[in-house]
Amino acid sequence: MHQGARVAFHTLGCKLNYSETATLARHLQQKGMTVVPFEDAADIYVLNTCSVTDNAEKECRQWVRRLRRRQPQARIVVTGCYAQLQPQQIAAMGVDLVLGMAEKFQLADYLSTLSEGPTSPVVSCGRSDRLTEFHHSFSLGERTRSFLKIQDGCNYHCSFCTIPLARGESRSPTIAEVVQQALALQQAGAQEVVLTGVNVGDFGIINGKRKAHLLNLLEALEQQTQIPRFRISSVEPNLLTDELIDFLAGSCRFMPHLHLPLQSGSDRILASMRRRYKAAFYADRVEKLKSSIPHCCIGADVITGFPGETDEDFEQTYTLLRDLPVDYLHVFTYSERPNTEALRYGEVIPIPVRKQRTHVLRSLSDRKRRLFYAAQLGKVRPVLFEHGCTENGLPAGYTDNYVYVSAAEGRAGSVLPVLLERLNDSVVHGTVLHDFTESRISAIDPLLASH
Ligand code: SF4
CATH class of the missing domain: 3.40.50.12160 (Methylthiotransferase, N-terminal domain)
Structure with missing residues (x-):
């Protein structure tokens, strides 16, 4: 061409x-x-x-x-x-x-x-098993938020998942390479960098050998760059260590927001999915995260209708998620994927049952998100207003803890303190506080002051 x-x-x-x-x-x-x-x-x-x-x-x-x-x-x-x-x-x-x-x-x-x-x-x-090279990638939408790839592939082989077949083995660049890319994004004006990958928590494998851990990378990014905000897209629960949580709790530039895939709340189904944790372990990670960072927003992935998922298994998933301080869900209806192990499992769940379960969990997710948003009202949180992001004509963006906010005096590309005032459907309306000082932050929200 x-x-x-x-x-x-x-x-x-x-x-x-x-x-x-x-x-x-x-x-x-x-x-x-x-x-x-x-x-x-x-x-x-x-x-x-x-x-x-x-x-x-x-x-x-x-x-x-x-x-x-x-x-x-x-x-x-x-x-x-x-x-x-x-x-x-x-x-x-x-x-x-x-x-x-x-x-x-x-x-x-x-x-x-x-x-x-x-x-x-x-x-x-x-062939997928020959995918060994790491290709650096990032997006930089209007210099506001960037998605930076820090890891590719996955060695976990969950029984429902095609990603390891499509993207090959887990592999990463070096810490120095990621820092270099982050500095280039900083130079280009990025206000927020979201670290992405297939299995981000598994960062650090180079040519099949572990050379570093995610925590090492986060420390390097915090020490060697001045990007105002970092966000981690998602971490497998078994890789969310106490040290990682402590780091996030003590960092003012890694945002208090994490996505922790659950997939099922039934130990029987988790085992047949080949997930590397049990429901109680997942609950422990969520509780630890919330107790260390109370204003943290936690999201979860769930699959409904996995082969063999009984009403009782689904009930366990529902109850676990309802009772845990998880703030929103990404719900996927199980679908048969060629060449996956789960395809060979019997006890196929009828499609209408899968869809009904998805509907139930999506309603739960809506309720949880509203509760989380409502709990933020009256607080002041930093909002990154994004280019091209408006709500009823007003500038909009996300708080550090992932609340979607609109405010009349928001400025695209800037992080501004916003008093969160009213919840309307899926957006919180607020007022930008131009004369906001550290002492006022402490008065309104001591937790914010420490972040
Ligand atoms: S679900 Fe996630 S952890 Fe499991 S194999 Fe797929 S990419 Fe890897």
């Missing part, structure tokens, strides 16, 4: 994919191509796909069909986890280029080999 070609990207799935899409877009811009919004007419459309659920794959197929109708002459490229796992299935949908996980980082080279006019699809997808 020629210089000046218009390229549009669409990302499905996780923050890691977003950081990689942003990196691919920058590569193509450096080669003289123009990146345009996905809604616009483009010469090339790139879909960076996900394979976590059946729905994510379905969405990719729908996009291919829509793009073919909308822009019949355009080239369609599909890459990401779905492309890595099902390259031939995707090629058969009438796309031009299918690139696996390693090949996607040579997108520009592959595009240059595409000739004009109709051609048969080019498929380039190496």
